[in-house]
C-alpha cells in the first residue's frame with residue numbers, strides 16, 4: 001500500500017479506516033511534537049534542512065529530498081510490504097504462519113522488547129541535542145539532523161505497534177517513552193549506552209558507527225519476528241538505518257584522514273604535535289573507539305540469558321539473517337562460551353545474545369579495515385583495533401573482571417590506574433571539546449576533519465544543506 005501523505009499522520013497502514021487507533025495516535029502526536037521542541041535538536045526550528053522523506057517502502061527510490069523545517073517533518077508510520085504466506089522462521093513455532101496479532105501469552109514479552117527498542121530512539125535524539133551548536137560543516141549538520149528526524153520516526157514505528165496491539169498498556173508505555181530522558185537521574189533511559197552524554201562530534205561518529213550498528217543488528221533480529229507487523233516495521237527501519245551507519249563510518253574515516261594529512265605535514269606522529277596542529281591524534285581516536293565499542297557490546301545483554309532463550313523459542317526474536325543458519329530450531333544445540341571460569345558449554349538458545357554480539361563484532365571490524373588501510377597507505381605502522389569483548393563490561397560474565405583492552409586480566413589497581421590510557425580521560429575530552437567550533441559557511445570544514453568525498457544526493461559538497469535563518 002502506498003504512503004498516504006494527505007492525512008495528519010502519514011501512513012501506509014490504512015489508518016483512516018481505524019478511527020479509534022487514528023484518534024489515539026493523533027492524541028499522542030502533539031505530545032511528540034512538544035517533546036521534539038524541548039528535547040530535539042537545539043535552536044533548529046527555523047532552519048531549512050535538506051532532508052529525505054520516505055515516499056514509498058520499496059528499496060528503490062523510497063525517498064524524496066528537499067528543504068524542510070524540522071518541526072514540519074512528516075513523521076509517519078511506514079511498514080514494509082507484507083510477504084504473502086510468510087511463516088515463522090525459527091524457534092518452536094518454526095514453519096507456522098506468522099501472527100498478525102500478538103498471541104496473548106506472549107504479550108508482556110513482546111511489549112517489553114518493543115518498549116526497549118522504542119526507548120533508544122528518542123534517547124539518541126536527546127543525547128545529540130546540542131551537537132548542532134558545534135557542527136564541523138553544514139554537510140555534517142544536515143546529516144545529524146537527518147539522523148535525528150529518522151530516530152524520531154523510529155519512535156513512531158514502535159508507538160504505532162504499542163497503540164495498535166497493546167491497548168491501554170500500550171498507550172501508557174507510549175507516554176512513558178516521552179517521559180524518560182537520557183541521563184535523567186530520576187527517569188533515565190532503559191539501556192546504559194543511551195544515558196551516556198554525546199557532547200562532541202567524535203563521540204557522535206563513534207556512536208553512529210558502534211551504537212547505531214547495535215540498532216542494525218537488533219532490528220535485523222526483530223525483522224525475523226513471528227509477529228508480522230513488528231517484522232515489517234523493523235524491515236523498513238533498516239533502510240533508514242543504513243544512512244546512520246554511513247554517517248558513522250565516513251565520519252570516523254574523515255577524522256582519521258585529516259589526522260594523517262596533519263601527520264604528513266608535520267612529518268611526525270607525535271600525539272602532542274598532532275594536537276598542536278588542531279587534529280585528533282590516533283591514540284585519542286582509539287580511546288574514543290574503546291569507550292563506545294565496549295559500551296555498545298553491553299547492549300546485547302548477558303552471554304547466557306533465559307530471556308534470549310525464550311524470545312528465540314517463542315518466535316519473538318530470531319538471529320540477524322536467520323536464513324543463513326541451517327538449524328532454525330536449535331532445541332538441542334550447544335554453544336561453547338569463554339567465561340572468566342574457563343570454557344563452558346551452554347544451550348545455544350541461551351547463548352543467542354552472544355551469537356548476535358559475535359555477528360556484530362565482525363561487522364564492526366569492516367570499518368576498522370578501511371581506516372587501517374588509509375593509515376597503511378599513508379605509510380604509518382600504527383593500527384586501530386577493537387578492544388576485547390571482555391574489556392570494561394558492565395553486563396554479563398565479564399563484569400567485575402578487570403582486564404586490559406587485549407582482554408588480559410590485570411589487577412583492580414592497575415585497571416583503575418591505567419584506564420585513562422584506554423578510554424578518554426578528562427584531558428582528552430577537554431582537548432576534543434576545544435576543537436568543536438561551529439563552521440557554517442557552505443563547503444567549509446573544521447580543521448580536524450577532512451571533507452566528504454561527495455555531497456548528499458549528487459549535490460556538491462559546498463551546497464547549502466542547512467539554511468539557518
Ligand code: BYC
Nearest residue numbers: 116120124191192211212215218298299301302305307308
Ligand atoms: N543496559 O537477559 P539479559 C538502537 C537488562 S539500539 C541496561 O542479559 P536480555 C539505536 C535487561 O533488560 C537497539 N540494562 O538481557 C541505536 C534485563 O532486564 P530485566 C535497541 C540492560 O533481556 C542508536 C537484564 O539486564 N534495541 O535501536 O536477553 C540510536 C538481564 O538481561 C542492558 C534493542 O535493544 C544494558 N546495556 O536482552 C538509536 C532490542 N542489557 O528484564 C537507536 C530490544 C541488558 O532483568 N531489546 N539489560 O529487568 C532486547 O532485545 C533486549 O531487551 C536486550 C537485552 C538485547 C536489550
Ligand code: FE
Nearest residue numbers: 121151154215
Ligand atoms: Fe533508530
Ligand code: FE
Nearest residue numbers: 212215241244
Ligand atoms: Fe539509527
